Amino acid sequence: RKNLALLSPQQVELAKMLLEMNQSHLFQHWPEPGVEDDEKRAFFDQVARLHASYPGGLASYIKTARELLADSKAGKNPYEGFTPSVPSGETLTFADDNFIRYEEAGVREARKAAFVLVAGGLGERLGYNGIKVALPLESTTGTCFLQHYIESILALQETSCRLAQGEGPTEIPLAIMTSDDTHSRTLELLEKNAYFGMKPSQVKLLKQEKVACLDDNDARLAVDPNNKYRIQTKPHGHGDVHSLLYSSGLLKEWLGAGRKWVLFFQDTNGLLFKAIPASLGVSATNGYHVNSLAVPRKAKEAIGGITKLSHKDGRTMVINVEYNQLDPLLRATGYPDGDVNCETGYSPFPGNINQLILEIGPYLEELSKTGGAIKEFVNPKYKDSTKTAFKSSTRLECMMQDYPKTLPPSARVGFTVMDPWLAYAPVKNNPEDAAKVPKGNPYHSATSGEMAIYRANSLILRKAGVKVDDPVQAVFNGQEVDVWPRIVWKPKWGLTFSEVKSKVSGNCSITGKSTIALKGRSIYLEDLALDGALIIDAVDGAEVKVGGSVQNAGWIIESVDFKDTSVPEEVRIRGFRINKVEQLERAFKEPGKYSLKP
Ligand code: UGB
Numbered sequence: 001r002k003n004l005a006l007l008s009p010q011q012v013e014l015a016k017m018l019l020e021m022n023q024s025h026l027f028q029h030w031p032e033p034g035v036e037d038d039e040k041r042a043f044f045d046q047v048a049r050l051h052a053s054y055p056g057g058l059a060s061y062i063k064t065a066r067e068l069l070a071d072s073k074a075g076k077n078p079y080e081g082f083t084p085s086v087p088s089g090e091t092l093t094f095a096d097d098n099f100i101r102y103e104e105a106g107v108r109e110a111r112k113a114a115f116v117l118v119a120g121g122l123g124e125r126l127g128y129n130g131i132k133v134a135l136p137l138e139s140t141t142g143t144c145f146l147q148h149y150i151e152s153i154l155a156l157q158e159t160s161c162r163l164a165q166g167e168g169p170t171e172i173p174l175a176i177m178t179s180d181d182t183h184s185r186t187l188e189l190l191e192k193n194a195y196f197g198m199k200p201s202q203v204k205l206l207k208q209e210k211v212a213c214l215d216d217n218d219a220r221l222a223v224d225p226n227n228k229y230r231i232q233t234k235p236h237g238h239g240d241v242h243s244l245l246y247s248s249g250l251l252k253e254w255l256g257a258g259r260k261w262v263l264f265f266q267d268t269n270g271l272l273f274k275a276i277p278a279s280l281g282v283s284a285t286n287g288y289h290v291n292s293l294a295v296p297r298k299a300k301e302a303i304g305g306i307t308k309l310s311h312k313d314g315r316t317m318v319i320n321v322e323y324n325q326l327d328p329l330l331r332a333t334g335y336p337d338g339d340v341n342c343e344t345g346y347s348p349f350p351g352n353i354n355q356l357i358l359e360i361g362p363y364l365e366e367l368s369k370t371g372g373a374i375k376e377f378v379n380p381k382y383k384d385s386t387k388t389a390f391k392s393s394t395r396l397e398c399m400m401q402d403y404p405k406t407l408p409p410s411a412r413v414g415f416t417v418m419d420p421w422l423a424y425a426p427v428k429n430n431p432e433d434a435a436k437v438p439k440g441n442p443y444h445s446a447t448s449g450e451m452a453i454y455r456a457n458s459l460i461l462r463k464a465g466v467k468v469d470d471p472v473q474a475v476f477n478g479q480e481v482d483v484w485p486r487i488v489w490k491p492k493w494g495l496t497f498s499e500v501k502s503k504v505s506g507n508c509s510i511t512g513k514s515t516i517a518l519k520g521r522s523i524y525l526e527d528l529a530l531d532g533a534l535i536i537d538a539v540d541g542a543e544v545k546v547g548g549s550v551q552n553a554g555w556i557i558e559s560v561d562f563k564d565t566s567v568p569e570e571v572r573i574r575g576f577r578i579n580k581v582e583q584l585e586r587a588f589k590e591p592g593k594y595s596l597k598p
Pocket of ligand 1: 237265
C-alpha cells in the first residue's frame with residue numbers, strides 16, 4: 001500500500017482492480033518505496049498493456065479464466081448437448097466447368113478483397129529458428145513464403161483491376177499479424193526486399209500481445225520466473241486477429257473504401273493461392289458471410305474437422321472441431337469408433353485449413369458487438385488427478401476459426417472443399433516428428449511442402465494438356481515422397497487454371513528429371529519438349545514464345561541429412577538440396593516479342 005504513492009492515478013486504479021481480483025500475491029514481495037521504484041512502475045506499464053489489449057480488460061480475463069479453469073477441473077465437455085454430423089458445403093473439382101466459373105467470379109471480386117496473414121506463431125512443432133514466412137517454399141527458385149504471398153496478391157490485383165476497367169478499388173491491402181516473437185524479423189524481411197514489389201503503404205503490421213499466465217485454478221496471475229516485477233506471458237493464439245482488426249480501425253477503413261471481403265491465411269501454405277480465386281468465387285456466388293476452406297482429411301490427421309453441431313435446444317452451427325476434440329466428441333455421441341476414414345479413404349469431416357473468407361459488412365457488425373473477443377479455451381497440464389496444481393503455468397487461448405461460434409443461426413456459414421493436392425501443404429512438423437506420421441497421412445513438413453508444389457504444378461500442367469512424366473519415389477529425412485518434375489512459375493504467369501491454359505499450346509512434354517522455372521507474365525510454351533532444366537525470366541511487356549527441344553543434364557536432387565549441422569537449417573529440414581548441373585537460362589529484360597527455339 002505504501003508503494004501506491006509512486007503510481008499515477010491510472011496505475012492506482014489498476015492496482016485496486018488487481019487487489020479486488022485477488023491478485024495481491026503480485027505485490028507481496030515488493031520492498032519499501034525508494035527501492036527498485038522504476039521496476040515497480042515498469043510492472044504497471046506491463047499491466048496497463050495487458051489490460052488494454054484484452055477486450056474487457058484484465059478483470060474480464062481473470063473472470064473468464066476462473067470459469068474456464070473450473071470447467072476444465074470438472075471435466076466439462078465443451079460440446080455438452082451437441083451432436084456432431086457431417087455438414088454440406090461446396091465441393092470443387094479442379095478444372096471442371098464449375099471450378100472455372102467460380103475462379104472467374106473470384107478473380108472479378110478480388111479487387112474488393114483485403115488479405116490478412118496470421119504470422120505471430122513461432123512454429124514450435126517445426127523447430128525452425130527463423131520466422132516461418134522467410135522459409136523458401138521451394139528450393140528451385142528459393143522464393144520465400146512471404147514473397148510468394150505478396151506476389152500472388154499483386155497478380156490477383158493486376159488481373160482483377162484490369163477486368164474492372166478502372167472502377168472501384170485498385171490496390172488489395174495486406175495486413176500481417178505478428179507477435180513479439182516475429183514482428184521485427186518480419187518487418188526486416190519486408191524492408192530488405194522492398195516489400196517484394198508491394199507498396200509499403202499497402203502493408204499493415206498488427207502486433208498481437210501475449211496474455212498473462214495463470215498459476216492455479218483461482219486464476220492467480222503468474223510472476224515471471226526471470227523478473228519478479230513482471231507477469232509471465234504466453235501467446236494467446238491466432239484468434240487475436242479479430243480484435244486487432246477491429247481495434248486498429250482497419251476493418252472499418254476497408255469497408256469505407258468499398259471492400260467486401262477479408263481473407264485470412266496462415267504462414268506456410270505454398271499451395272493456398274491456387275485455391276483462393278475459386279473459393280472467393282464461391283463466397284460471392286453463394287453469399288456466404290463465412291466461408292472456410294477445407295480439404296479431404298485423413299482420420300486423426302492433425303487438422304481440425306469442419307462439423308455441424310446440433311444442440312438439444314435447437315441451435316446448430318457449422319464449426320471447426322479441433323483435431324484432439326473430434327475423436328472424443330464422436331465417441332461420446334454414438335460413433336463408437338470415433339474419427340475413422342469412410343469408404344472414400346478420408347474422414348467424412350472435411351479438414352479445416354484455416355483459410356477463412358468473411359464478408360466485411362456482417363463481420364464488422366458482429367465485431368461491433370463483441371469487440372473481436374473470440375470464445376477462448378484453457379488447456380492446463382495438471383500435476384495429478386486431483387487437478388489442483390499445474391505442472392507449469394497456463395493461459396487462455398483462442399483460435400481464429402472459432403469466430404462463427406458467436407454468430408446467430410441466420411448467419412450464412414459455409415465451406416468449400418478443394419482437391420487435397422491443390423490447396424494445402426503446410427510446413428509445420430520437424431523431420432523427426434514427420435517421419436513418425438502414420439503411413440498414408442500427410443507429413444506437413446518442409447520436405448512434403450516443397451514436393452507438393454511440384455506435384456500440384458505438374459498436375460495443373462497435365463490438365464492444361466502438357467505431357468508430364470509420372471513421379472518417382474524417394475525418401476528424404478525418413479519420409480517417403482513422390483518426386484515430380486520441378487515445375488514452378490511466378491503467380492503472375494498463372495494464378496487461375498484459365499490463365500495457365502492460355503499459356504500452353506501444341507504438344508508440350510516435360511520429363512521426370514526436368515526443372516522449369518517461369519519467371520514472367522507473358523511466357524508461352526508452344527511445342528516444347530523439355531528434358532533438363534529451363535529457366536526463363538521475362539520483364540512485364542516481354543512476350544516470349546518457348547518451344548522446340550531443350551535437353552541438358554539438368555538440376556539434380558541430392559539427399560542431405562537433417563542432422564548435418566554444416567548445412568543451412570532451411571536446407572536440412574527438407575532433407576535435400578538441388579545441384580544445378582546444367583540448364584538453359586535466358587533473361588528478357590526489355591519489352592518486346594521474342595521466340596526461343598533452341
Ligand atoms: N499464429 C499466430 O499468428 N499467433 C499465435 O498466437 C499462434 C499462431 P499453427 P495450429 O492448418 O493444419 C491450426 O500453430 O494452431 C499463426 C488450426 O487451429 O501453425 O496448431 C501462426 O503463425 C487447425 O484447425 O497451427 O492449428 C500460423 O500462421 C488446423 O487447421 C497460424 O496461426 C491447422 O492450423 C496457425 O498456427 C492446420
